[in-house]
Amino acid sequence: MSSQVNRRIVLIARPHGNPKASDFQVVEGPIPVPGEGEVLVRNKLLSLDPFNRILMGNANSDQAPIELGNMMFGFTVGVIEHSNNTAFTVGDHVSGFLGTLGWQDYAVSDGSDIRIVDPQAVPLATYLGVLGVTGLTAWVGLSKVLNPKPGGTLVVTAAAGAVGSVAAQIGKLRGYRVVGIAGGPDKTRYLVESLGLDAAVDYKAENFAVKLAAATPEGIDTLYDNVGASLFPTLLPLINTGAQIVIGGVMSQITMTETSEGPDHLPDILRAIMYKNLTVRGFNVTEFYDLYPEFLAELTPAVAGGTVISTTHSIEGLENIPVIFPDMFTGRNPGKMVAKID
Amino acid sequence: MSSQVNRRIVLIARPHGNPKASDFQVVEGPIPVPGEGEVLVRNKLLSLDPFNRILMGNANSDQAPIELGNMMFGFTVGVIEHSNNTAFTVGDHVSGFLGTLGWQDYAVSDGSDIRIVDPQAVPLATYLGVLGVTGLTAWVGLSKVLNPKPGGTLVVTAAAGAVGSVAAQIGKLRGYRVVGIAGGPDKTRYLVESLGLDAAVDYKAENFAVKLAAATPEGIDTLYDNVGASLFPTLLPLINTGAQIVIGGVMSQITMTETSEGPDHLPDILRAIMYKNLTVRGFNVTEFYDLYPEFLAELTPAVAGGTVISTTHSIEGLENIPVIFPDMFTGRNPGKMVAKID
Numbered sequence: 054m055s056s057q058v059n060r061r062i063v064l065i066a067r068p069h070g071n072p073k074a075s076d077f078q079v080v081e082g083p084i085p086v087p088g089e090g091e092v093l094v095r096n097k098l099l100s101l102d103p104f105n106r107i108l109m110g111n112a113n114s115d116q117a118p119i120e121l122g123n124m125m126f127g128f129t130v131g132v133i134e135h136s137n138n139t140a141f142t143v144g145d146h147v148s149g150f151l152g153t154l155g156w157q158d159y160a161v162s163d164g165s166d167i168r169i170v171d172p173q174a175v176p177l178a179t180y181l182g183v184l185g186v187t188g189l190t191a192w193v194g195l196s197k198v199l200n201p202k203p204g205g206t207l208v209v210t211a212a213a214g215a216v217g218s219v220a221a222q223i224g225k226l227r228g229y230r231v232v233g234i235a236g237g238p239d240k241t242r243y244l245v246e247s248l249g250l251d252a253a254v255d256y257k258a259e260n261f262a263v264k265l266a267a268a269t270p271e272g273i274d275t276l277y278d279n280v281g282a283s284l285f286p287t288l289l290p291l292i293n294t295g296a297q298i299v300i301g302g303v304m305s306q307i308t309m310t311e312t313s314e315g316p317d318h319l320p321d322i323l324r325a326i327m328y329k330n331l332t333v334r335g336f337n338v339t340e341f342y343d344l345y346p347e348f349l350a351e352l353t354p355a356v357a358g359g360t361v362i363s364t365t366h367s368i369e370g371l372e373n374i375p376v377i378f379p380d381m382f383t384g385r386n387p388g389k390m391v392a393k394i395d
Numbered sequence: 396m397s398s399q400v401n402r403r404i405v406l407i408a409r410p411h412g413n414p415k416a417s418d419f420q421v422v423e424g425p426i427p428v429p430g431e432g433e434v435l436v437r438n439k440l441l442s443l444d445p446f447n448r449i450l451m452g453n454a455n456s457d458q459a460p461i462e463l464g465n466m467m468f469g470f471t472v473g474v475i476e477h478s479n480n481t482a483f484t485v486g487d488h489v490s491g492f493l494g495t496l497g498w499q500d501y502a503v504s505d506g507s508d509i510r511i512v513d514p515q516a517v518p519l520a521t522y523l524g525v526l527g528v529t530g531l532t533a534w535v536g537l538s539k540v541l542n543p544k545p546g547g548t549l550v551v552t553a554a555a556g557a558v559g560s561v562a563a564q565i566g567k568l569r570g571y572r573v574v575g576i577a578g579g580p581d582k583t584r585y586l587v588e589s590l591g592l593d594a595a596v597d598y599k600a601e602n603f604a605v606k607l608a609a610a611t612p613e614g615i616d617t618l619y620d621n622v623g624a625s626l627f628p629t630l631l632p633l634i635n636t637g638a639q640i641v642i643g644g645v646m647s648q649i650t651m652t653e654t655s656e657g658p659d660h661l662p663d664i665l666r667a668i669m670y671k672n673l674t675v676r677g678f679n680v681t682e683f684y685d686l687y688p689e690f691l692a693e694l695t696p697a698v699a700g701g702t703v704i705s706t707t708h709s710i711e712g713l714e715n716i717p718v719i720f721p722d723m724f725t726g727r728n729p730g731k732m733v734a735k736i737d
Contacts, residue, residue, distance in 0.1 A: 113662070115670040281669075282662040300669040306662045315657020319664060320455070320624040320648045327623075327642040327677040328457040335669040 062156040067110040077375035093135040100128035100181040101390040125156040148180045178365040182389035191219035193341045194299040205274030213240040215389035218364045220277045281306040298333045364388030404498040409452040419717035435477040442470035442523040443732040467498040490522045520707040524731035533561035536641040547616030555582040557731035560706045562619045623648040640675045706730030
């Protein structure tokens, strides 16, 4: 269904803590017209990600927010409706992998920020999740940022989340003992029964620290962390000498608005880094976009064959994004959140 | 002067916080007798290091302390007094580089933990400082643990200290802009005037954060940290994207006995690691002992030629170690602390 107007979601207020529906406004305008060398993309799927919260401001991040009144942006999958660019044909499905296409019905692109994707190979939403920048993020963290020894124990936090669920499954593909941490019994059951992890621990349950220690009897050799400060003090005592840690996200901190109260855990992490010879790294996935073909070559067969499962959570309708996006920060839904807007 | 008894310093009490003279006792015993394949070493110089504090216990470390009543150990330089090992001749000077020879007048070794050193090339104390494990630690951190880009700003904390002063000078050799952090105007003057650093900042002075920012106008690309938690919150905002950090020591934490009060800076460091794509690493220098020849090949000419200065602070007499060792933790003396015991 293509409408005669272009709906756009703009930011009208900066949240403090969790975002609210009233921070956004849906505005209507004319469908944009592609110029020379440009294409018109009709967005079909919009990716909803933690970085969208950062764009809203007050997000405990070094990345600059967008201006109030500007459109929210993010990764999308769409279809070419008009092409003035020989690289694209009307009807081609494309993925907007730089996040520039935006939370809107229609977008114009010069082709530099979109890639053609195959709608027959896997469900389209997969190109936003396990085969999109989400999956690339998980893969880069485990393959290019860290250089983990084969075998050993990999712990993934927010393991039922978009990036975490892919990182955990890549870990299984590569032969690690994989232990996932997630919130609530539904998610931990999902991690073991659907994703095939070796163990899963509910951080909301009583005696979390004891249960995590029991699930990692030989300690933690590699940690793919998506959560940040809230779980770190519990994880640190279990980290093995020589372990490698990637900080892929700081979900527990993203809506922090106040300075954290004590005790101060900074001495603990510095001491661990020094005496346990740890490597702790962050990364910016955009610096690894040129590896996207290598990533697809490894992951596409695993996804098509069902070894790696897509964990998309879909909602319907662009107009519902403002209401549903805030759920991401309450951990209500597992997997990758995607809005179907066509 | 060789005595007829062997004096040994044993640990008789575990300190809380800074060590005290009464934690040690000097005991006398017979001179040990080397067996087959062994040598008798008369220690001439003992190295006093922060890790000796860790051996005493209650040191906020994962490394196990020694038992009460046992001898303190550390790096030494001595001379062969008797040899049943064809690799060593009476009169050879040797460095005990594994730290096993101990705080005593005489030691027996099977040769595996000592190396012959040249007393003509440089002053003997140099083999405990800039050309010893101290210097190796600085060199490994900058050469093997990190892989810093050429140029840029290197900040070294505790830059007037044993490891820091070598790290800072290696930084200058390699063409970095080097900024040292130390306590007090005497030390900062020493860093600029004697070691040739580009700038030095006194962390005890008022407006330390402002002065550090002024001394690093293009931010910090590489950080060799020896201090740990006390300076980190001031350093973090100045760290550049993609920066590399080695945690070579946690001097400010080593005598901590209580949990640190808030605010909690753990979220700050995790956020910085993630959004600034930092690499933060610790290391155990003993895993790099096989690189000692490569290290000596680079540093010996620089030390012999005076480009890299030895910063030894010597005290006299084994019997004075218990009284003077605690000074290390008050930051009273710059450079490498060495006891002359012959």
